[in-house]
Amino acid sequence: MADEVIDKAAAKDRVKRKKAVKDRWWAVAFIAPSFLLVAVFVYGFIGWTGYVSLSNWNSLTPDFSFAGLANYIYLFQDFRFQADLRNTLFFTLLFIGFVIVSGLGLAVLIDQKLKAETLFRNIFLFPMALSFVVTGVVWQWLLNPSTGYNTFLAFFGIQPLWYTDTTILGGFQWGSIEFGLPVAIIALVIAAVWQMTGFSLAMYLAGLRGIPEELREAARVDGASEWKVYMKVVIPLLLPITVSVVIIMAHISLKIFDLVYAMTGSGANFVTDVPGVYMFETTFRANYYANGAAIAMVMLILVAVFIVPYLLANRRREG
Amino acid sequence: MLKKSVGLVGSSLLLFGLAACGGGGSDSGSGSENEGSSGGSGEGGSDAEVEIFSWWTGAGEEDGLMALIDMFEEEHPDISVENAAVAGGAGTNAKAVLATRMQGDDPPSTFQVHGGAELNDSWVAADKMEPLNDFYEEEELNDKFPEELVDMVSSDGDIYSVPVNIHRGNVMFYNMEVFEENDIEPPSDIDEFFEVAEELEAAGVTPLAMGDKESWPATQIYENLLLANLGPEDYEALWEGEVGFDDERVATATEQFGQMLEYVNEDHASRNWQDSAQMVADGEAAMINMGDWAKGYFVNDLGLEVNEGFGYTPFPGTSEEFMVITDTFGLPKGVENPEQVKEFLSVLGSKEGQDTFNPLKGSIPARVDADESKYDEYGQDTMEDFQETSLTPSLAHGSAASEGFVTKANQAVNIFVTQGDEEKLMESMQTALDEEQQ
Numbered sequence: 001m002a003d004e005v006i007d008k009a010a011a012k013d014r015v016k017r018k019k020a021v022k023d024r025w026w027a028v029a030f031i032a033p034s035f036l037l038v039a040v041f042v043y044g045f046i047g048w049t050g051y052v053s054l055s056n057w058n059s060l061t062p063d064f065s066f067a068g069l070a071n072y073i074y075l076f077q078d079f080r081f082q083a084d085l086r087n088t089l090f091f092t093l094l095f096i097g098f099v100i101v102s103g104l105g106l107a108v109l110i111d112q113k114l115k116a117e118t119l120f121r122n123i124f125l126f127p128m129a130l131s132f133v134v135t136g137v138v139w140q141w142l143l144n145p146s147t148g149y150n151t152f153l154a155f156f157g158i159q160p161l162w163y164t165d166t167t168i169l170g171g172f173q174w175g176s177i178e179f180g181l182p183v184a185i186i187a188l189v190i191a192a193v194w195q196m197t198g199f200s201l202a203m204y205l206a207g208l209r210g211i212p213e214e215l216r217e218a219a220r221v222d223g224a225s226e227w228k229v230y231m232k233v234v235i236p237l238l239l240p241i242t243v244s245v246v247i248i249m250a251h252i253s254l255k256i257f258d259l260v261y262a263m264t265g266s267g268a269n270f271v272t273d274v275p276g277v278y279m280f281e282t283t284f285r286a287n288y289y290a291n292g293a294a295i296a297m298v299m300l301i302l303v304a305v306f307i308v309p310y311l312l313a314n315r316r317r318e319g
Numbered sequence: 320m321l322k323k324s325v326g327l328v329g330s331s332l333l334l335f336g337l338a339a340c341g342g343g344g345s346d347s348g349s350g351s352e353n354e355g356s357s358g359g360s361g362e363g364g365s366d367a368e369v370e371i372f373s374w375w376t377g378a379g380e381e382d383g384l385m386a387l388i389d390m391f392e393e394e395h396p397d398i399s400v401e402n403a404a405v406a407g408g409a410g411t412n413a414k415a416v417l418a419t420r421m422q423g424d425d426p427p428s429t430f431q432v433h434g435g436a437e438l439n440d441s442w443v444a445a446d447k448m449e450p451l452n453d454f455y456e457e458e459e460l461n462d463k464f465p466e467e468l469v470d471m472v473s474s475d476g477d478i479y480s481v482p483v484n485i486h487r488g489n490v491m492f493y494n495m496e497v498f499e500e501n502d503i504e505p506p507s508d509i510d511e512f513f514e515v516a517e518e519l520e521a522a523g524v525t526p527l528a529m530g531d532k533e534s535w536p537a538t539q540i541y542e543n544l545l546l547a548n549l550g551p552e553d554y555e556a557l558w559e560g561e562v563g564f565d566d567e568r569v570a571t572a573t574e575q576f577g578q579m580l581e582y583v584n585e586d587h588a589s590r591n592w593q594d595s596a597q598m599v600a601d602g603e604a605a606m607i608n609m610g611d612w613a614k615g616y617f618v619n620d621l622g623l624e625v626n627e628g629f630g631y632t633p634f635p636g637t638s639e640e641f642m643v644i645t646d647t648f649g650l651p652k653g654v655e656n657p658e659q660v661k662e663f664l665s666v667l668g669s670k671e672g673q674d675t676f677n678p679l680k681g682s683i684p685a686r687v688d689a690d691e692s693k694y695d696e697y698g699q700d701t702m703e704d705f706q707e708t709s710l711t712p713s714l715a716h717g718s719a720a721s722e723g724f725v726t727k728a729n730q731a732v733n734i735f736v737t738q739g740d741e742e743k744l745m746e747s748m749q750t751a752l753d754e755e756q757q
Contacts, residue, residue, distance in 0.1 A: 058723070059441075059444075059445070059721075059723065060418070060421070060422075060441050060442065060444070060445040060447075061444065061445045061446075062422075079730075079734060080730055140589075144586070144589050145585070145586040145589055146586045146589070161585075161586075162589075163588075163589065164586055164587075164588040164589045166588075166737045264532075264589075265532050265533060266534075266733065267588060268531070268587075268588040268733065268736060268737045269733065269734055269736075269737035269738060270730075270733065270734070280415070281726060282726070284414065284415030284418055284419070285411060285414065285415065285722060285726050286722055286723040286725075286726035286727070287418060287441065287721075287722055287723055288723055288726075
């Protein structure tokens with residue numbers, strides 16, 4: 001009797017194991033196509049771009065002879081590329097900063113058990129539904145030096161030049177460019193923040209809802225003011241959300257192309273130029289394929305600097 | 320487990336689907352409807368189609384293209400035409416799409432390309448074009464275009480494309496009312512320009528409108544100043560590298576360029592050429608240097624009349640020259656049905672074809688024997704000038720030098736417009752030219 005039970009159990013086990021092996025094969029079979037596609041169309045082409053960036057292919061006739069780092073050296077000596085890196089740095093800092101502050105601020109406001117919560121949430125989320133191109137075209141007119149907000153600001157006697165301003169705040173000569181905050185970038189930041197705040201708002205709102213009420217209660221019982229509750233309890237608990245927002249915004253900001261292309265173009269003296277626009281023009285207008293590939297690789301490295309540590313940290317946490 | 324597998328299947332299918340769409344999309348472009356309508360015969364007899372690639376999507380030019388296509392289809396009911404136009408000013412987007420297709424060995428049947436370096440240094444040099452000498456013989460086209468024009472579409476004695484239209488780049492359009500009110504005449508040389516500009520500024524009018532959100536309108540002013548100072552022969556020699564940017568006359572032109580920029584509207588960097596041309600139409604600004612597609616804009620988009628709403632005069636100091644921008648069409652290598660494409664080129668090069676297209680587009684015909692009565696006052700004047708003046712290739716529009724150099728020149732000009740460093744501009748131009756000629 002007892003033997004029989006054991007036999008049955010063993011048989012069941014065998015079937016299970018067989019099924020597990022079979023399942024694994026199925027899993028491999030199902031993953032293989034997308035794995036292959038990603039391997040070829042994502043990583044394969046990244047490799048190809050890297051190869052082209054080391055070649056002499058700078059005309060319509062392909063020329064794969066080895067150029068070493070010539071294309072990269074050219075870029076880092078180039079006025080326009082230096083300006084691009086400066087612009088990207090300041091754009092990224094301002095953009096992420098404002099998206100976090102405004103997203104968190106709005107999320108806290110909405111979290112106050114408002115009556116029309118859904119309405120406000122939708123209003124703030126709405127810009128996210130637009131593409132950057134639409135945003136760019138609209139803000140191009142709103143922040144135009146001769147129309148838009150300036151017709152209103154004229155009452156107060158202020159006429160900012162917005163994205164046509166060529167001033168570099170706190171500028172000093174560095175390399176071939178003036179290093180400092182390009183005023184024109186602020187116009188781009190306003191448009192980008194307007195569009196992406198809804199995203200960080202949604203993230204933070206979810207985060208706020210995830211913080212148990214007891215924690216806040218406990219702090220209040222200990223005599224903490226509402227301000228202290230936020231500063232000492234809520235915001236520290238939102239740190240993982242902040243990290244995610246920074247990562248996602250950073251990769252949008254480092255790769256940005258469409259907003260700039262639609263709204264301002266390269267700008268006078270390249271004050272609103274970004275690597276994405278330079279890459280497009282170099283590759284498809286000037287037919288400097290190797291130069292364009294080098295710009296793409298620099299952009300990839302910039303994004304990787306942000307993303308890779310994040311992925312590694314995530315893996316460690318999960319593992 | 321089952322759900323997961325289904326999900327995976329779904330997502331891999333989706334991936335495949337996307338990949339397929341991507342491939343198909345870039346092949347057929349905007350013409351997928353046409354392909355659909357030709358139905359089953361499309362597979363076997365796909366050679367009965369001619370795909371025309373251009374950036375003619377604006378008012379006037381699109382009408383011109385459509386009229387041309389209608390004319391062709393009437394003559395050749397057995398050949399269907401696919402209009403693969405890509406929107407975007409001055410063809411910037413279209414050129415990017417074209418480069419991708421040509422690199423991928425998927426050329427359109429024929430495509431719009433400016434005569435000069437844009438054709439010769441790019442596609443001909445990359446060995447992507449068929450010579451059309453025999454075609455010119457058959458169609459008896461050899462003496463129908465000015466010699467200087469045929470030179471622009473030829474490389475090493477072979478002809479590579481058929482010019483359809485001519486635009487002039489060295490035109491100064493002006494607001495007649497503004498000039499009348501202030502009792503001044505439009506300037507005919509550069510000194511006069513500065514005198515007039517002073518007077519206009521004193522009267523509270525922006526003397527010169529410019530819209531350099533994209534840099535080429537500024538580059539266009541610079542090339543016209545170079546032409547005015549160097550004269551037609553040395554102007555061309557400059558791009559050939561025979562006259563250097565250290566030439567005194569180049570320095571003068573550069574200085575004048577800087578001075579001229581002092582008279583432009585402050586918000587120039589936020590405007591494109593249409594927005595700046597509108598300033599002249601509205602009387603906010605007095606003059607604008609623009610290729611004569613601006614005439615099409617004034618007439619078709621703004622509803623103005625020639626010599627009433629706006630006047631025109633050659634760019635100061637260049638009345639004896641004609642800065643040519645010519646749209647041409649060639650025959651790429653690797654096209655399946657070259658004979659039928661040639662049929663289309665033949666319509667394009669014919670007197671009737673050119674006289675159908677150009678009045679609508681607002682340009683003048685490339686042929687010298689066209690019917691003048693079909694053109695407006697501006698067109699007739701320009702046709703006369705076209706035959707009597709020296710033709711010079713435009714840099715800003717890719718006829719004088721390769722796209723690579725043009726892009727670098729535009730960058731240097733963009734920096735100059737803000738920084739005003741003459742030495743730096745000439746130096747960057749010389750460096751870029753040297754690199755290009757290596």
